[in-house]
Amino acid sequence: MEAYLEQRVAADARLAPAAQILRVIAATAVEMSSLIGLGQLYGRLGASRASTNSDGDVQKELDVLANDMFVDGLRRAPVAAVLSEELSETLALDPSAPLVVAIDPLDGSSNIDANVSIGTIFSVLPVLPGATSPDAHFLQPGRAQAAAGFVIYGPQTSFVFVLGDGPTQIFTLDRRDGLFYQALSSLSIAKDSAEYAINASNYRHWDAPVRAYIDDCVQGAEGPLKRNYNMRWVASLVAEAYRILLRGGIFLYPGDHRPGYGEGRLRLIYEANPIALIVERAGGVATNCVQRTLDEVPAAIHARAPLVFGSSDPVELVARYHSDPQFSAERSPLFGRRGLMRL
Numbered sequence: 013m014e015a016y017l018e019q020r021v022a023a024d025a026r027l028a029p030a031a032q033i034l035r036v037i038a039a040t041a042v043e044m045s046s047l048i049g050l051g052q053l054y055g056r057l058g059a060s061r062a063s064t065n066s067d068g069d070v071q072k073e074l075d076v077l078a079n080d081m082f083v084d085g086l087r088r089a090p091v092a093a094v095l096s097e098e099l100s101e102t103l104a105l106d107p108s109a110p111l112v113v114a115i116d117p118l119d120g121s122s123n124i125d126a127n128v129s130i131g132t133i134f135s136v137l138p139v140l141p142g143a144t145s146p147d148a149h150f151l152q153p154g155r156a157q158a159a160a161g162f163v164i165y166g167p168q169t170s171f172v173f174v175l176g177d178g179p180t181q182i183f184t185l186d187r188r189d190g191l192f193y194q195a196l197s198s199l200s201i202a203k204d205s206a207e208y209a210i211n212a213s214n215y216r217h218w219d220a221p222v223r224a225y226i227d228d229c230v231q232g233a234e235g236p237l238k239r240n241y242n243m244r245w246v247a248s249l250v251a252e253a254y255r256i257l258l259r260g261g262i263f264l265y266p267g268d269h270r271p272g273y274g275e276g277r278l279r280l281i282y283e284a285n286p287i288a289l290i291v292e293r294a295g296g297v298a299t300n301c302v303q304r305t306l307d308e309v310p311a312a313i314h315a316r317a318p319l320v321f322g323s324s325d326p327v328e329l330v331a332r333y334h335s336d337p338q339f340s341a342e343r344s345p346l347f348g349r350r351g352l353m354r355l
C-alpha cells in the first residue's frame with residue numbers, strides 16, 4: 013500500500029495530507045484487526061455499556077475502544093477536526109491542518125459477538141475556508157471528499173479506499189507481516205445483478221415504491237422483472253458494500269415510518285457519503301432512493317439519509333419506482349391494486 017500512496021503523491025503533491033491520513037487509519041486498523049480476532053479472549057467486546065452515542069444507540073465496548081484508537085491515531089495526522097458517530101460534538105485537533113475526518117469507528121456493532129464481519133468507515137474533507145464553527149467543515153456535500161474508505165474486519169481484513177480523483181482500491185492485510193497488499197488491480201461493479209439486500213422485517217414500515225420494488229423482486233421470474241432474485245442481509249454496511257463491489261447487487265436502507273427512521277438508519281456524513289464515493293469510483297451508483305447521495309447537503313453533523321447503492325441498473329430502477337408510479341403500473345398489473353390500496 014505504501015508504494016501506491018508514494019506513487020500517487022509523487023504524481024500530485026497535494027495528495028500528501030490525505031495519504032498520511034490513510035496511513036494512520038491503516039495502522040490503527042491493523043491493531044483493531046488483531047484485537048477483534050481475539051474475540052472473547054480479549055473480553056466481551058460486544059458487551060453493552062450504560063452509555064449511548066450521538067444517535068441514542070447503546071454503545072458497545074468495542075464502539076468506544078475503536079473510537080479512542082482512531083481518534084488517537086488521527087492526532088498524528090494533518091487533521092483539523094474529527095466527527096465521530098461515538099462523539100456528540102466535533103473534536104478540534106490541529107487548527108492549521110488542511111483536512112477534517114468523519115468516522116464510524118465500528119460499523120455493524122450488532123455483529124461483534126456473533127463473529128460476523130464488522131468495519132470502520134471514514135470520510136476525509138477539505139477544511140472549509142471561512143468556516144465559522146468546526147461543524148461547518150463537515151456540512152459539505154459528499155462530492156467534496158478528498159478521500160474516503162472503509163476497513164472490513166472479516167475472514168480477510170481489507171482496506172477499501174479512494175484517494176483524490178483516483179479509482180476505488182482494495183488492499184488486504186497480510187497478517188504474517190502486518191502490511192496491506194493490493195488485492196485486485198482494477199475494480200468494476202457489475203452493471204446488473206439479481207441480488208438485493210434489505211432488512212425485510214421493516215416491510216410494513218416502507219413507502220409504497222420500496223414495497224412495490226421488493227414485491228416485484230420476490231415475484232421472481234413470474235413477476236414483472238422476469239427473473240429470479242436472491243436476497244442477503246448481513247446488517248454490517250461494510251460487508252454488504254464489499255460483496256457488492258466484488259459481485260454486484262443492490263443495497264437499500266430507505267426511510268420508513270418507524271419513529272426516528274424517516275431518513276432511514278445510516279448517517280450521511282460518515283456512512284452514506286464514503287460508501288457512495290467508493291461505489292461511484294468503481295462504476296456503481298448511490299442515491300437516497302431518488303437523487304445522487306454525493307450531491308446531498310448535510311443538514312446536521314449526525315444527519316441520517318436513505319441509502320440505495322450498487323449496480324447501476326437496479327439502483328436506477330429503484331429511482332424510477334419512486335419518481336414515476338406509472339412506470340410500475342405499466343410493468344406490473346399488481347401495482348394497480350397496490351396503488352389503490354397503498355399509495
Ligand SMILES: O=P(O)(O)OC[C@H]1O[C@](O)(COP(=O)(O)O)[C@@H](O)[C@@H]1O
Nearest residue numbers: 116118119120121122211247248249
Ligand atoms: O439492524 P438494522 O436496522 O438492520 O441495521 C443494520 C445497519 O445498521 C448498521 O449496523 C449501522 O451502523 P452502526 O453499527 O455503526 O450503528 C449498518 O452497518 C447496517 O447496515
Ligand SMILES: [Mg+2]
Nearest residue numbers: 116118119120
Ligand atoms: Mg455504521
Ligand SMILES: [Mg+2]
Nearest residue numbers: 097116118119
Ligand atoms: Mg458504528
